[in-house]
Amino acid sequence: MILGIDLGTTYSAVATVDGSGVPRMIPNRIGELTTPSVVSFLGPNEVEVGSVAKERRAMDPEGTVALIKRQMGTDYPLQFHGEPHTPESVSALILRALVEDARAGLTVPAGEPVQAVVTVPAYFGTSEREATQQAAEAAGIEVLELVAEPVAAALHYGVADASNRTILVYDLGGGTFDCTVLRCTDGSVAALATDGDSHLGGADVDERLGYTLLGQLADQLPAGADDPADDEALVQEVMSLSETAKRNLANKERHRVTLRHAGHVLRVEVDREMVATVSRDMIDRTMTIVERLLAAAGAGVVIDEVVLVGGSSRLPAVAQVLAERFGRPPLLRDPELAVALGAAIRAHRLAGAPASTAMFAGDSQAVAVLPRAVGLLVRDSYDPAGMREFVQHMVLANTPLPAQVTAPFTTILNHQRSVRIQVYEQAGAIASEDLEHNRRVLDGEFTDLPELPAGARVDVTLSVGTDGRLSVEAREVLGGGQLRLEAYVEGVVDGAAAKRLSATTSAMVIRQ
Structure with a gap:
């Protein structure tokens, strides 16, 4: 089984190339094309992964982990039901869930080996990449390559087939921001420069919007009432509502949110202007990084196309600021899926798939750059x-x-x-x-x-x-x-700990 896996901060996805040579997404067991990167620990040997875990987070915030990708490459301590865990072990559980969904979707028997290209942010450093490698291996995956997300996205968008074009990939995901200048020539994709911020993404917009709504709710409460921001379950619920509002506002002007606390009800019309206001400084930060990237790429580099990747790039303000800067609207197509689909194309080629089933994989070459000295x-x-x-x-x-x-x-x-x-x-x-x-x-x-x-x-x-x-x-x-x-x-855990990690991960029961 050959897969492309986008292990994301807030959502993850898996794709393959079918028998006709067409890259396609593999839905999870409840039909979603993306799976929330959330794990809830029900007991020492049982977890929930995905949407059910995301829903449980409001009820059990202490037993649920989200945004773990931001801790990759650190010794961030975790413990659930008396058992120690690491960012690698949590990520391995997410990867296992994706692989099990792929097996079910493709009717592949449990014993068949799994080969995959796993994507990482272009700005991930050495420790983060090693941690991702170990997480994948603990999930039983033979990693063909760790590929930078913008390179994978470029393979999906087909810009690799363009002749002598220079592309800026603006990748604003749930938890990380990357921007990369790619040179595309006759089937090859070569990164010229990359930059980013591993702690900037849509989750920060959700949090900012959520606390704005909680503040409005607090203003409606009588003097002496409990601060709604102290109610952890309510906070998690509001963050989820904020994410839903942000997503819906990509396609409509307004979204209604209803908040309840201590017998009080607040109905708020969230509009694009409110989201633009809370996210303005974050988008400004991304543009500062873009300008730094362009300087690193060189004075002679002319951008022919801007490609948007990552679900948070759907924010209307993102397209607006990029259009103003580059004089043309950016290209937006399946930003949440592009990375997984491109990874599948890359995996198919690296695994040596027959040419008859690799019509879109071609002979594309992918050349990355070192993000940090x-x-x-x-x-x-x-x-x-x-x-x-x-x-x-x-x-x-x-x-x-x-x-x-x-x-x-x-x-x-x-x-x-x-x-x-x-x-x-x-x-x-x-x-x-x-x-x-x-x-x-x-x-x-x-x-x-x-x-x-x-x-x-x-x-x-x-x-x-090549994988950094x-x-x-x-x-x-x-x-x-x-x-x-x-x-x-x-x-990153050492060799002995990695073996224990693999054994522990494989013994866990995963529910979705």
């Missing part, structure tokens, strides 16, 4: 005290992938038997060598050095694959030997 923590040899540390970036942001860079370093002690390697990744919008402007993503040690003298040269090679995953190698120049690296990725 990566490098090594080094000690300044010119510092008299030998204490100054900084990050020497080896692979710069927006370098085409795959990439490999080798740099020479030297030992600092006589008879040194090991070298500690710490890989750091750019944390802010601008690359900086200052430690506080980077985050550690890998910590390891090269061992078995032959008691080298101080100043002995060690060549370190950083490699980044990182590997490190080193060679001791004096003797010519390769060094063995023992390392772990920050914010």
Whole structure:
């Protein structure tokens, strides 16, 4: 079974390429084309995933998890019914639900292997990508590739078949924002530059609108009444109503919302202007990032087309501001589904599907760029005290992938038997060598050095694959030997924990 999976912050989706070569969505068991990325823990070995979990969140907010994608690549602590969980384990349950839906929809037996392209935000860093990989493997998926969401969307939109066109993909999802400049030439898609914000999306608009409505409700209550914002169940209900209102306002001017609290009822007409007001600064932030992206892409880059991806890109204000900036309306077609459909096209090709069933997969090539600079923590040899540390970036942001860079370093002690390697990744919008402007993503040690003298040269090679995953190698120049690296990725469970994660995930009963 070959799948394309969009593991989203608020909604996830799965697609395939059918026997006629046409990419198509696979509905879940209740007929939805997208599944809410929500998990509710009913007991130690039983969960609900999707719409039922989303509904339960209002009744059991403490036992329900949403927006977990924002915690990928962190050690965010979770515990339900006395059992510890991680962002990877929760994401694995969502992925398992998608795979089970796909098996049911395609009538594929349980024992058949699953191969999939899983998409990630273009701006995801090393830790987030590794966490996504582990979540997919824990769900029993053979990951063909982690593909950036805008690249997948471009494959679906067919812009890969365009001749010499430059596309801006504006991807405003439920929890993340990405923008990418793509160069499309005769079936290939090459990213020129990417930028984004992993904590900006439609969920923030829902929250802002929801608290605005709660404030209006509080204003109608008598003095001394309980603050409705303190009622967690009501807050979750209002957030859900806000999301529904936002979605409906993409196609109509007004939407009525009814709120009830402590015997009081408030009926509010939510209109496009209200949503535009609460989201204006967020959309402004996206445009600031777009301008930064265009500067990174280069002064000679001319945008031929703007493509909208992600459900939140349906906000009328988004199309308006982009049309004003680029002088033409953006292209909007199935923004919630484009990523999964494009991932299915990519998966079909990577799996080596027969040409007769891959008419839309073609020979398309997808070239991504590194979203954030990566490098090594080094000690300044010119510092008299030998204490100054900084990050020497080896692979710069927006370098085409795959990439490999080798740099020479030297030992600092006589008879040194090991070298500690710490890989750091750019944390802010601008690359900086200052430690506080980077985050550690890998910590390891090269061992078995032959008691080298101080100043002995060690060549370190950083490699980044097409999916943005990182590997490190080193060679001791004096003797010519390769060094063995023992390392772990920050914010991602280690090998032993990954096996436990896989066993725990496969034992869980999933209800939808």
